[in-house]
Amino acid sequence: MSDDSIPKDLGRRLGDLSDLPEALRKQITAAKLDDLEEKIVKTLRDRFEGVANLDELMVGLYRDHQHIIDDRRKLANKLYRMQQTGLIEAVPKRKGVYKLKETAVGT
Numbered sequence: 001m002s003d004d005s006i007p008k009d010l011g012r013r014l015g016d017l018s019d020l021p022e023a024l025r026k027q028i029t030a031a032k033l034d035d036l037e038e039k040i041v042k043t044l045r046d047r048f049e050g051v052a053n054l055d056e057l058m059v060g061l062y063r064d065h066q067h068i069i070d071d072r073r074k075l076a077n078k079l080y081r082m083q084q085t086g087l088i089e090a091v092p093k094r095k096g097v098y099k100l101k102e103t104a105v106g107t
Helices: 022-027 035-048 054-065 072-085
Strands: 051-053 088-090 097-100
Touching: 035 051, 035 054, 035 072, 035 088, 035 097, 051 054, 054 072, 072 088, 072 097
Parallel strands: none
Antiparallel strands: 051 097, 088 097
């Protein structure tokens, strides 16, 4: 099988895993979020109805989780990586604005 025939979203086609038993979810490495990713998703969902810019996220992370961002670029990089893995997506034509993907809402 050539690299061209391997889907680009391989490993990210699992969708919402909330219906799976806990024992199975623990074994699926693609489903594991780090602590900051969990806080970002929760803050986006609960405080900002799924859409926020970088400044709002920084303030929301502090207010919801007392998490202080040391460097704005680190958060921007984390959001970019979350976008690449399909947890969030950038809002078109809006720099620094991110929204939850529909599959991440149940996370």
